[in-house]
Every structure is written in C-alpha cells, then in structure tokens.
Amino acid sequence: MWLAPAPPPGNTLGCNGQNQEGGGTSMTLREARHIGGESPKEPRGGMPRPRGLGVLEGRLWRHLVPLGLLMLAGLLISCSRVTRPDKPAVSPPPATPVTSPTLGGTPINRPPAPADPTAYAPSVVVLWNEAMLAAIRHGPPRPTVIARSLFMVHTAIYDAWSLYDDVARPLVANAAWRRPVPEHTEANQAAAVSQAAYHMLVALFPDYEARTAAFTRLMYNLGYPIQYHMDNTPAGLGYAVARAVLADRADDGSNAAYDYADTTSAYWPELYRPVNSPDPFAENGLFGVAFDPNRWEPLRVPTGKLKDALGYPTLDPADPTSYTEQVFLTPHWGAVRPFALASGDQFRPPGPPKAGSDAPYMDALGRRMTNDQAYHLQVDEILHLSANLTDEQKVIAEYWADGPRSETPPGHWNALAHGISARDHHTIGEDARLYFALNGALFDASIAAWDAKRAYDCIRPVSAIRRKYAGQMVTAWAGPNQGSQPIPGERWRPYQDLTFVTPPFAEYVSGHSAFSAAAATVLTLFTGSNRFYDGKTILYHEDFNQDGVPDMLGQHIVAIGGNRFESSPAQVIVLQWETFQEAADEAGISRRYGGIHFQDGDLRGRDMGQYVGTQAFDLATKLWRGLSPP
Structure with a gap:
C-alpha cells in the first residue's frame, strides 16, 4: 500500500491521486490511531522500523522489503510451477493456545494470526470514528458532550452516504442533493463521507487538530483533497453536508458556543444551584444540620498535591489548592x-x-416497602458490596x-x-x-x-x-x-x-x-x-x-x-x-x-x-x- 507523505501541520491543501469516482486508499485501525497521536505497537514478530525514518517512510520501508523478498520467491517458484485448477480457500487452522508474556504466561485459547492479518480493511466510516475517538481521549471526559459530538459526526457521515444511495433519506441535508444512480458507487460514498467527517471533526475538535493535524493527515493518507466549497462532486457534497449539520445543531439547546455551560430555557427556566454545600462543615454541608440526604452533594476532590501516610492523594480543608470543588x-x-x-x-x-419518608415505595425489583426503608436498604447494599x-x-x-x-x-x-x-x-x-x-x-x-x-x-x-x-x-x-x-x-x-x-x-x-x-x-x-x-x-x-x-x-x-x-x-x-x-x-x-x-x-x-x-x-x-x- 502506497501512502502519500503527510503534509506539515496546518496544511489543508490536500493531495493528488484521486481516482475518477473519489479515490482513496485503505488503512488499518492501527494506522488511523497513529495518525491520531497514539503510537501503535509493532505486530508480534513484525519487522522493526529502522531508526531515522519517519512514520510513513518507515511504513513504506516495511512494505518494500517484504515485497522484494516475495518477488525473488516468485521467480524461484515460477521455475517449477505446475498449472492446476483453482482450489477453494483453505479453512484457518483450529484454535491453539497463544501465550501472552504480560499475562504471566497464561495460555489464552485463540486462533493463530492469519498469513495476512491486514486483510481486513475497515471502512472509512470506522476509520473516521476511530480518529474521533482518539480526539475524545485527549479531551475532558464529558459523556453528554461526547454523545452529541458522535451523533453530529455520524449524522453528517450518514447524510453524505445517503446522497449516493438509491433509497435512504438524509436527516439534515437537502434530499434534492441526491446524485443520479450511475454515481452511486462505494468510491463516491467513501469520498463524500470522508469530506463530511473531516469538516465536522475540525469544527468540533479545533484545538486537537491544531496540535496534531490528525484529521488532515488522515485525509491525506486516504488520498482525498480537502474542499471548501459546494459542488456536485462527492467532495463538494460532503463539505455541504457538514456545513448543514453544524448549522442545524448551532442552537439545539446545548450551549455549545459557551463550552456547554449551564443555561436557561423554557424547559429549565432557572440555572442549576446545588442544595448542599461542598464544604462538609457548612450548615448545609455533609455534617451540617441543614444537609439534605436526598439531594446531590458537590464533592471536594483531591488534586493529588497532598499525599497521606501511604502516599495516596488526600486533601486539607484549609488548603484550597489540595482539592477542586465539583x-x-x-x-x-x-x-x-x-x-x-x-x-x-x-x-x-x-x-x-x-430518606425520612413513610410513603409507600416499590423498587425496580418490584419489592414494596416505605421510601425510607428502600433508601437505607440500597445505601447498605453499596456498603456491603x-x-x-x-x-x-x-x-x-x-x-x-x-x-x-x-x-x-x-x-x-x-x-x-x-x-x-x-x-x-x-x-x-x-x-x-x-x-x-x-x-x-x-x-x-x-x-x-x-x-x-x-x-x-x-x-x-x-x-x-x-x-x-x-x-x-x-x-x-x-x-x-x-x-x-x-x-x-x-x-x-x-x-x-x-x-x-x-x-x-x-x-x-x-x-x-x-x-x-x-x-x-x-x-x-x-x-x-x-x-x-x-x-x-x-x-x-x-x-x-x-x-x-x-x-x-x-x-x-x-x-x-x-x-x-x-x-x-x-x-x-x-x-x-x-x-x-x-x-x-x-x-x-x-x-x-x-x-x-x-x-x-x-x-x-x-x-x-x-x-x-x-x-x-x-x-x-x-x-x-x-x-x-x-
């Protein structure tokens, strides 16, 4: 597999090499993760990359050397080859124990690797999903925000694909953008999907892209020029779909423009205010007389600055730098x-x-008791566990x-x-x-x-x-x-x-x-x-x-x-x-x-x-x- 040299960070001019229907080359998940800033490990028994070579040059070196050996072997075999009918594919050998050194030598019953473990080529949808997960791993773990971002990116991917499908309707994009049936090829789908995914990810993860150029590199390695205008090509429609999805979600109530900070709405007309204090010794703190045992308590969480006698993180109420408040x-x-x-x-x-209520309550298992009994039963279950x-x-x-x-x-x-x-x-x-x-x-x-x-x-x-x-x-x-x-x-x-x-x-x-x-x-x-x-x-x-x-x-x-x-x-x-x-x-x-x-x-x-x-x-x-x- 030939991979074009990656552009320098910030270069968004794309590359040549696109075929008539959309171009692109196959990649593995490991390669996609590496572009995303995560170093893949060499496959077991694999050829190490020589020192001094860049990622892509080293990858090319690893491919060329085996290729030369295969060509030499082919010349030798051709001298004695006997023509015969094609045989059906041979079934993989039965499972055999594979020992992992990091598992203490414990045998793991797994089939041996096939002769060519790169035979599986994930679709561009999976490659872009993994590229996004790499960006997510480098950011704050906010499940709500992450769920929205994943949905937006895959809405754009789905909509871009739908324009090159005979039946599917897009969710956000204009259905009139659908291309004629002769253009409904996987190559065009891949090109449109990649363009849409790229523009979505750059918009949603700008700091990550500025640091790593991961999304630009993935486009480059897939062989797709980056386009910034709409036309009737897969690239132009992918770009248009991304812009449509971003516009559709700009005012969806998430307050994305202000980093998803709390905001008011007809649904929640007031900003959230915790009933309990993060200060455990305040009147409405954990040990205070006004603490509500039914309501959420924002915690003081150790920063790791202070350690206890065993060397584990702890906090000092008198030292605000030793904790953060949720x-x-x-x-x-x-x-x-x-x-x-x-x-x-x-x-x-x-x-x-x-807690404190004698009103009847039926728990999720169908058991009937008072609210107070159910509360203490469920608290004590966690303590028992x-x-x-x-x-x-x-x-x-x-x-x-x-x-x-x-x-x-x-x-x-x-x-x-x-x-x-x-x-x-x-x-x-x-x-x-x-x-x-x-x-x-x-x-x-x-x-x-x-x-x-x-x-x-x-x-x-x-x-x-x-x-x-x-x-x-x-x-x-x-x-x-x-x-x-x-x-x-x-x-x-x-x-x-x-x-x-x-x-x-x-x-x-x-x-x-x-x-x-x-x-x-x-x-x-x-x-x-x-x-x-x-x-x-x-x-x-x-x-x-x-x-x-x-x-x-x-x-x-x-x-x-x-x-x-x-x-x-x-x-x-x-x-x-x-x-x-x-x-x-x-x-x-x-x-x-x-x-x-x-x-x-x-x-x-x-x-x-x-x-x-x-x-x-x-x-x-x-x-x-x-x-x-x-």
Whole structure:
C-alpha cells in the first residue's frame, strides 16, 4: 500500500491521486490511531522500523522489503510451477493456545494470526470514528458532550452516504442533493463521507487538530483533497453536508458556543444551584444540620498535591489548592433537542426512594416497602458490596468506568462496534447506518438520563454512606491495596481513582446503564441477533488491554496486577459477554461495584436505555428505508 507523505501541520491543501469516482486508499485501525497521536505497537514478530525514518517512510520501508523478498520467491517458484485448477480457500487452522508474556504466561485459547492479518480493511466510516475517538481521549471526559459530538459526526457521515444511495433519506441535508444512480458507487460514498467527517471533526475538535493535524493527515493518507466549497462532486457534497449539520445543531439547546455551560430555557427556566454545600462543615454541608440526604452533594476532590501516610492523594480543608470543588456537568442537558425522543422527559422514571419518608415505595425489583426503608436498604447494599469486593468485581468496575481508553460510555460502545463491523464484514453503507443509529440512541440516552438527574437531583452513595455512618466504624474497601477492613464511616470511599472519587452530577439514573442498554438494543436490532462473543472472531487490529495479543470479540482480559486503581487482580481475569445484553447489564452493575450508583439508579437506567434505543433505531430505520420521519 502506497501512502502519500503527510503534509506539515496546518496544511489543508490536500493531495493528488484521486481516482475518477473519489479515490482513496485503505488503512488499518492501527494506522488511523497513529495518525491520531497514539503510537501503535509493532505486530508480534513484525519487522522493526529502522531508526531515522519517519512514520510513513518507515511504513513504506516495511512494505518494500517484504515485497522484494516475495518477488525473488516468485521467480524461484515460477521455475517449477505446475498449472492446476483453482482450489477453494483453505479453512484457518483450529484454535491453539497463544501465550501472552504480560499475562504471566497464561495460555489464552485463540486462533493463530492469519498469513495476512491486514486483510481486513475497515471502512472509512470506522476509520473516521476511530480518529474521533482518539480526539475524545485527549479531551475532558464529558459523556453528554461526547454523545452529541458522535451523533453530529455520524449524522453528517450518514447524510453524505445517503446522497449516493438509491433509497435512504438524509436527516439534515437537502434530499434534492441526491446524485443520479450511475454515481452511486462505494468510491463516491467513501469520498463524500470522508469530506463530511473531516469538516465536522475540525469544527468540533479545533484545538486537537491544531496540535496534531490528525484529521488532515488522515485525509491525506486516504488520498482525498480537502474542499471548501459546494459542488456536485462527492467532495463538494460532503463539505455541504457538514456545513448543514453544524448549522442545524448551532442552537439545539446545548450551549455549545459557551463550552456547554449551564443555561436557561423554557424547559429549565432557572440555572442549576446545588442544595448542599461542598464544604462538609457548612450548615448545609455533609455534617451540617441543614444537609439534605436526598439531594446531590458537590464533592471536594483531591488534586493529588497532598499525599497521606501511604502516599495516596488526600486533601486539607484549609488548603484550597489540595482539592477542586465539583460543578454539576451540563445540568441543562434535558432541554437539548433530541434525535428521536419527543422530549427529554419522555421516559423519565418514577423518583428514587427518599430518606425520612413513610410513603409507600416499590423498587425496580418490584419489592414494596416505605421510601425510607428502600433508601437505607440500597445505601447498605453499596456498603456491603464494598466490604466484599472480589478481584473480578474490581476488574468489572474498572473496565466499564469510562471505557478502555477513556472515551466515556458513548465512545466505549462506539469502539465495541468496531468489532461488529469487522465480524460482519460491513460495507460503507452498513457502517454508515449502524453508527448513525447507535449514536442517535446514545445521544438521546444522554438527554433522557440527564433530564432525570436534574429533575431528581439525587444523592450519590459516597455522600449517603458518609452521612449515615459518620462517627461509626464500618467494614469496607479501605483504599488501594489495603483490602477490606474497619474504617471510619465518614471516610468511606468508592472503588475509584482517588483523584476522581465520583462523577460531578447527580446519581439517578445511571448514565452508564442508560447508555449501555441503548447501545445494546441498537446492536441487537441492527444485527438481528443478541450474540456478541462467538469464540472465533479475532480483532487483529485491536489490542485494548495492550497485552500484545489481538483481542477476541466480546472478551476482555486483565493480567495479574493489571488494574489501575490498585495492584490487582491476583489472577488473570477474563470478562466475556455472550450477548450484547449481558455486556450492557455488566456495565450497569459495574457502577454498583464501583460505589457510584444505587440499585434503582442502575436498573431504571437500563429500562430507560432500552426504550430510548428502540425508538432511535425505529426512526433511523425509517430514514434509511426512504420513509418520511413522523
């Protein structure tokens, strides 16, 4: 594969080499990640890049040397070749154990790599999705904002593709822009999609692009000139689609022009103000007489400047530089214009249980009791889980915390969808449709979940446990590598990074649960099956756990001592999800293991996500079938 030299950062003039229908070259996910600023590891047994060569020159060197050897071998073989009929493709050999050195030599039963592991070429949709995830990893972990950005980019990708499809209707772009049927080729689709994705990403991630030129380099390596005007070419229409989507979302209620700061609307006529104080000793602070045990408490989170006797981050109330005070992330999000939802509160669940109330309450499992009983039951469940955390539960809590590489749940599920695309050998059109529906559902899940978070403003487990058990000793996880032991109740902490503690927004409902259920629902409906792990699909271009072994679809392996929050597990842990639903359910309960959510916040978030995912998929399906949206 020939790759054009990358332009210097800031050069947006594009390159030559475009074919008659749109041009472009294939790339791997590893190459796309490297362009995005993430260095890929050399494949095991691969030829090292010689010192002094640039990325692309080194890549070219690696391709030319094997090519020369193959040519020489071809000359030798041709001298004795016997003409014979073509044979059918040979089936891959059976699975054999592959040992990973970073897993303590534990045999992992995986099929051996094929002779050419680069044979799978992800579509340009997947390449641009991965380029966006690379940008997301370099920014703040704001799940609502990330969900919106993913939806916008994949709306533009879908709309650009639809203009070169016989049936599909665009969501935002002018349907009159559709090109004649003879132009409906994959080459034109790829060119239009890439142009649309490029202009969206440069607009949404300008600082990242200024630092890395990642999106410009990807366009260059795909062989597409960058265009800045509309015409009837794939490039011109891709540009026009991007401008249309950006204009459509400019005033969607997100307040993007002011970095998504809280804002008022008819839906939320007042700015959000927390009822409780971040100062635990204030009158309305955690230990004050006016503290409301039903409402969210903004925390003081250690910055890492001060360390305790064990060397872990702590804070000093008298030293403001030792902590930051949380601010509710995007409390206005329920008012953002959705994709398929009728409104942010369409699937708002009944409220969580309230401490001090004798009113009847039925929890998400159907159990009947008073509000106060349900409240204390769910608080104590989290304390019990903390005291009895297993290594597997810790791995689950960490894996789902914000994705394997910090993409937050919306990005995490986009990354998981790469494997579905590879397994099912998706075309550009299939990926355009999949990611459009997936991110429409994730975006709507962000709106629905944040509507409930603002409406109920529910307390987090860390505050509820500290308040309830202040002045008492409780048995719980005592901190990194300290296991479970008696600690003062007011010092209880969730199983999380000590400089994170818990997310900066209210508990009910769980965003992880809503996002994951919505994603699993779309993946099930799109593929026609709930099957995730199949025991045979190897993702030769994926290595999330960085163990040097390609990942298997629907599986994640953590080495001994591979957790980030502490030096666990003591044995290799393999997470495996037979179905999308199983993965989504594990993502939901992971937040209870991690001390972030209560039972009903998790379970009712899952219900919400299923409703949202079904509705989003229904609308997306109507569009790509050419039907008018309701």
